[in-house]
Amino acid sequence: MTQVTLHDKTFDPYLNEATIQARIGELAAEINREYAGKQPLFIAILNGAFMFASDLFKQLTIDAEISFIKLASYKGTNSTGTVITAIGLDQDLIGRDVIVVEDIVDTGKTLAEFLPKLQHHQPTSVRIATLLHKPEATKHPLTLDYVGFSIPNKFVVGYGLDYDGLGRNLKEIYQLAENA
Numbered sequence: 730m731t732q733v734t735l736h737d738k739t740f741d742p743y744l745n746e747a748t749i750q751a752r753i754g755e756l757a758a759e760i761n762r763e764y765a766g767k768q769p770l771f772i773a774i775l776n777g778a779f780m781f782a783s784d785l786f787k788q789l790t791i792d793a794e795i796s797f798i799k800l801a802s803y804k805g806t807n808s809t810g811t812v813i814t815a816i817g818l819d820q821d822l823i824g825r826d827v828i829v830v831e832d833i834v835d836t837g838k839t840l841a842e843f844l845p846k847l848q849h850h851q852p853t854s855v856r857i858a859t860l861l862h863k864p865e866a867t868k869h870p871l872t873l874d875y876v877g878f879s880i881p882n883k884f885v886v887g888y889g890l891d892y893d894g895l896g897r898n899l900k901e902i903y904q905l906a907e908n909a
């Protein structure tokens with residue numbers, strides 16, 4: 730793996746393809762074990778999670794369903810700041826075991842705002858699977874059930890994650906170069 734340049738920034742190799750895929754295999758094995766006999770519904774959050782969700786889903790041997798949603802944030806009319814709505818969350822979640830799939834939990838704001846909305850749909854259970862977690866950056870309390878890699882608080886791209894729209898197609902994960 731060599732450095733990549735996206736727009737004006739340079740990124741160093743961080744996690745190679747084999748490392749990512751091996752870890753996803755371990756997460757899938759855990760899920761296969763823990764959801765044996767159940768039929769969980771995976772809800773993957775676009776855009777970033779598409780690649781992780783796809784590779785994780787391929788490694789499942791249990792019966793499972795998947796649905797993709799997009800979160801849209803807009804300024805609320807009161808002082809509460811941004812409000813998140815989920816586009817595409819049209820499935821009946823009552824009685825379902827849901828696994829939310831994210832590419833990264835950074836500050837935790839996205840999931841902290843989305844999870845209460847998900848609970849309104851009355852799923853039986855909700856767990857979170859995220860490929861990456863930046864513990865030092867996370868400011869919102871969250872229980873993360875399946876974490877691929879805990880990473881330092883540096884900007885990363887690749888494998889679904891973008892820098893200003895670019896880099897999502899990379900098979901590996903790169904982090905912003907120190908001197909960039």
Ligand SMILES: O=P(O)(O)OC[C@H]1O[C@H](OP(=O)(O)OP(=O)(O)O)[C@H](O)[C@@H]1O
Nearest residue numbers: 775776777832833834835836837838839
């Ligand atoms: O924990 P947080 O600080 O909220 O950051 C994590 C969120 O940020 C990214 O999404 P983004 O809004 O950039 O959209 P994208 O997935 O379409 O790139 C990522 O996919 C997570 O959803």
Ligand code: HPA
Nearest residue numbers: 835883884885886890891
């Ligand atoms: O480090 C990151 N990289 C790309 N997208 C992100 N969204 C939150 N954190 C990141």
